[in-house]
Amino acid sequence: MSSSSSRSVAPCVLPRRRWLVGVSAAAVLASPVGRAWAQFRVEVTGVGLTQIPVAVALFRGSEGVQPNVPAVVRADLERSGLFRSIDPLPQALDENTRPDLAPWRDRTADALVTGSVNRLADGRYDVRFRLWDVVRAQDLGGLSFPVPAGDLRLAAHRIADYVYEKLIGAAGSFATRIAYVSKQGSRYNLWVADADGENAQSALASPEPIISPVWSPSGRELAYVSFEARKPVIYTHDIATGKRRLLANFKGSNSAPSWSPDGRQLLATLTLGGGSQIYLLDVQGGEPRRLLQSSSIDTEPVFAPDGRSMFFVSDRGGSPQIYRMDLQARNPQRVTFNGNYNISPAISPDSKTLAYIARSGGAFKLHALDLASGVSTPLTDTGADESPSFAPNGQSIIYATKHQGREALMTTSLDGRIKTRLASAPGDIREPAWGPLPR
Structure with missing residues (x-):
């Protein structure tokens, strides 16, 4: 069995890189708070106007x-x-x-x-x-x-x-935190660090893959997918105490969690009916509610900031594209039209910009789509981008990529002019997620 490094585990919408996943049962080890396995080196290129x-x-x-x-x-x-x-x-x-x-x-x-x-x-x-x-x-x-x-x-x-x-004239995001996943040898770690990559501490260590970390709106918890049960299972994890709770372990695959703005619900991709479909989960438990009835693969759901709509990836048009749907009307509308492979949606806090990964000529590049005009702009000159996540002030996007043959986390301004590279020692580093503004 293999796991995508994107939020999706559906076979039709895999991004360009994958981690091989073993199926042996092993307990996840809650690691003590400690320094990261590799310190970051920060490199800035480009300047503002x-x-x-x-x-x-x-x-x-x-x-x-x-x-x-x-x-x-x-x-x-x-x-x-x-x-x-x-x-x-x-x-x-x-x-x-x-x-x-x-x-x-x-x-x-x-x-x-x-x-x-x-x-x-x-x-x-x-x-x-x-x-x-x-x-x-x-x-x-x-x-x-x-x-x-x-x-x-x-x-x-x-x-x-x-x-x-x-x-x-806009809120800063220097006092925020990021989460990311590293793989060194056969060991996976979920890290929490300052926005500049410093002060990194291990929240979770496991011999099995950890993917798709997402912050709760309060910044006190992370939801993520673990493979310790021989399949994808969703947990929530209290950052301060290390206590975690099983949220979704239904029949088949449980993946791609996304918090609602009020922190009471999560969207997730489940295979209860045999194919990948999107469900709504209550944080306190209960039966999942299926949001769409289709024979297509629907996955990678993310709440819009107003909590009334969502963005998701579907192959209903013949290839993976990003759609938007009002959660009451349930009327999916396609929003990406350039190219035949667009995945990993992330919506800006002001709901004006959609970040996503587009495949073009074998390269996977981060794009920004102006939702009002429909104009999409490539933001990078790399070809192995994945997992975009907006800063809570909406001024930057963090993503994982390969830069000069090395794994790295990078940030970019919305126009692509300013980039920061958080370069680490050799090893895999993926799945960045930018936390909320401190409360």
């Missing part, structure tokens, strides 16, 4: 503290491709002192971040910052984050989010 020059000063008290908070803020902003980092001056600047902005203006900085990192009596750190408009000499505000030492990186991400929102 305009870049805002931002200086992040040395924070008072941050010397010798790891991770270095201002360095993480700089890296976050640079990784977006929308900011150009201005080298800091040698003196540290805290959030309480109004800085002399002239030297920063001379360095062509449009904005300046100052701050401090202070150790508290209880062992925590008080991280404070302030953002300055250098051109207008205006105080743009600031915040403070009392955090344990293990959350210093999170505090830095939140500072970057604040800067991003103030200067770009």
Whole structure:
């Protein structure tokens, strides 16, 4: 038996790569929290149409503290491709002192971040910052984050989010998390990491494949498919406690979970009737409800952000294409028309853009479809793309691919101009899923 690295296990809509799946029964091992098997190296290519020059000063008290908070803020902003980092001056600047902005203006900085990192009596750190408009000499505000030492990186991400929102006008996503699956030798791991790939921790380890991780709207749980029972079975998994719950182990295959926006239901592909069909599952249990009656293979369902419709893949037109269906009217309408093989739909948080994988000339490329105009744009120059997932602010898409012969996770802006490569050591790395904004 073999497993696709996409959400589907239906034979008609397999993507270009597969992991071979053994059928031996083995217990899944809940691994202790630990560092990832390989650290990521972040590489940014391309820039936005305009870049805002931002200086992040040395924070008072941050010397010798790891991770270095201002360095993480700089890296976050640079990784977006929308900011150009201005080298800091040698003196540290805290959030309480109004800085002399002239030297920063001379360095062509449009904005300046100052701050401090202070150790508290209880062992925590008080991280404070302030953002300055250098051109207008205006105080743009600031915040403070009392955090344990293990959350210093999170505090830095939140500072970057604040800067991003103030200067770009959209929510940042630096303080979010991603999930992905690695395969090293015969062992599979489900990892949870910061959005930049750092601080990775193993949520689950298994000798059998793990595929299709998806975040709950709260960010507290993941749903995924495990093959430990000699077939695809869907579990939900509490990230904080490691506790998991069997959600779907019906006759045949159980695959491709997708959370409803309210977190109360999941869509899934089941083979209860013999073929791959889409069902609605209640998180609390109960019998699945079949949403479509057809002889076609229907799979890879994803909820639209409003929860009233879904996108899915079907071969009802003769080849795998993506359809949209109102969950009340149940009137499937085809949305992809370019090419004869389009799979792996992911919908943007504002419901305006559909990301998907299209096969063309033997290459699998990430595309973005403007749903209003119907215009589809290829976003990559690679040919082995899979598993797109939107950032919760809708500004980027993460996906798995092969780049220069190496497995990698990459992010791209919606126009394809800015790309970030999270490159790892040799091994398979797949199935990325971007988590929600922190609540």
